[in-house]
Amino acid sequence: MATSEDVEMEPDAAEVRRFTVELEFIQCLANPDYLNYLAQDGHFQDETFVNYLKYLQYWKKPEYSKFIKFPQCLSLLDLLQEAKFREELVNIPCTKFIQNQQMQLWRQHFRKRATLVNSTIKKQGDQIKEEGKGK
Amino acid sequence: MKSTRDELMFAMSELQQFVSFLVQAIQNRSSNNPVNAITCSPSDVVEQIVAKQNHINKIVKEAEEQEGTLKEIAVEKAEYQRLEGEINKLQQQLRASQQMLESSLMAVDERRELTAQAKSRQCSVKDLLSYAHLISSNFSTQMPANWNEMDHRRPWPTDLDMRAGELGKLAQQSGKLSKLTDEMLAERQNQQAVPWKQQSVVTAASTVPTHILPLEQPVCSSPSSSEGEEMMEEVVT
Numbered sequence: 001m002a003t004s005e006d007v008e009m010e011p012d013a014a015e016v017r018r019f020t021v022e023l024e025f026i027q028c029l030a031n032p033d034y035l036n037y038l039a040q041d042g043h044f045q046d047e048t049f050v051n052y053l054k055y056l057q058y059w060k061k062p063e064y065s066k067f068i069k070f071p072q073c074l075s076l077l078d079l080l081q082e083a084k085f086r087e088e089l090v091n092i093p094c095t096k097f098i099q100n101q102q103m104q105l106w107r108q109h110f111r112k113r114a115t116l117v118n119s120t121i122k123k124q125g126d127q128i129k130e131e132g133k134g135k
Numbered sequence: 136m137k138s139t140r141d142e143l144m145f146a147m148s149e150l151q152q153f154v155s156f157l158v159q160a161i162q163n164r165s166s167n168n169p170v171n172a173i174t175c176s177p178s179d180v181v182e183q184i185v186a187k188q189n190h191i192n193k194i195v196k197e198a199e200e201q202e203g204t205l206k207e208i209a210v211e212k213a214e215y216q217r218l219e220g221e222i223n224k225l226q227q228q229l230r231a232s233q234q235m236l237e238s239s240l241m242a243v244d245e246r247r248e249l250t251a252q253a254k255s256r257q258c259s260v261k262d263l264l265s266y267a268h269l270i271s272s273n274f275s276t277q278m279p280a281n282w283n284e285m286d287h288r289r290p291w292p293t294d295l296d297m298r299a300g301e302l303g304k305l306a307q308q309s310g311k312l313s314k315l316t317d318e319m320l321a322e323r324q325n326q327q328a329v330p331w332k333q334q335s336v337v338t339a340a341s342t343v344p345t346h347i348l349p350l351e352q353p354v355c356s357s358p359s360s361s362e363g364e365e366m367m368e369e370v371v372t
Binding site (some may be wrong): 017021022024025027028030031032034060062066069070071072073103105106107109110113 | 269273
């Protein structure tokens with residue numbers, strides 16, 4: 001519902017506010033408990049809401065995605081386009097599974113990154129040694 | 136149609152016959168008692184022999200010409216075999232080069248597609264670095280090294296994060312959400328995570344140039360901005 005505050009705001013400020021609100025909402029989609037709440041509250045049965053989720057896909061473009069702090073929300077936004085996924089979110093074991101997977105990825109990313117950095121350093125060291133031998 | 140060989144053999148057998156006739160005619164003339172009833176004179180037989188010899192000569196000449204022709208045919212056949220072999224070799228080379236060209240063209244098409252995709256999704260190094268800083272400084276994609284089970288930080292916005300943002304404020308204004316209490320705020324400050332208000336997200340939003348905002352109408356029948364805010368107020372609660 002448009003408030004008088006919005007009417008008095010300049011169009012630029014209103015657009016910025018809409019941007020901020022949509023940015024916050026899309027990042028909320030990274031929270032599996034929040035998705036479970038939306039499913040249990042019946043928001044995914046609302047066609048308008050489903051269309052809104054489809055509309056939010058513009059956030060995947062580089063000029064918008066650079067503002068997203070929790071990039072996992074974009075993967076979940078893609079999954080939310082599927083009706084089957086939206087139906088399954090009602091079940092708490094499903095959201096718990098998603099939560100566990102997110103946490104595992106979060107934990108393992110550190111380890112994987114360390115492995116990748118170490119292997120890159122080793123490969124560069126081997127290359128330098130080979131070049132030295134060649135000379 | 137008789138072959139040259141058969142004609143020659145036949146002419147030679149006829150010649151042989153005429154020669155034997157001649158010999159018998161000469162014998163009959165020399166003896167008083169003719170043995171065989173040969174009525175023709177030796178001169179007739181000699182004429183026949185000469186005619187037959189000419190005929191044989193003609194056949195031999197034909198045979199020689201045919202032999203020459205056969206030799207030429209053999210030479211042409213050998214040349215034909217050689218050229219056919221070369222043509223087959225060239226065909227194989229053509230097929231091999233065609234396959235190579237097709238695979239190269241496919242690779243070029245794929246590369247062109249990837250380049251077009253990359254160009255359509257271009258972003259500057261500055262943007263990449265600022266985004267890398269954003270996601271790494273807030274530990275949204277990677278767990279902090281000193282993280283433990285008691286730490287409230289997660290790879291998603293927590294309840295307090297959600298309540299402290301613009302959506303939470305809208306919900307509080309509409310009375311659908313309880314205000315953040317002092318205890319909750321204190322707990323929040325004790326957390327190592329930084330609330331959204333202090334994030335570069337809001338700062339970035341305030342400085343975002345309008346030309347990149349989605350000013351065009353949404354693709355689907357989505358609610359307008361004000362209806363969207365109202366809907367999000369409901370969902371936050």
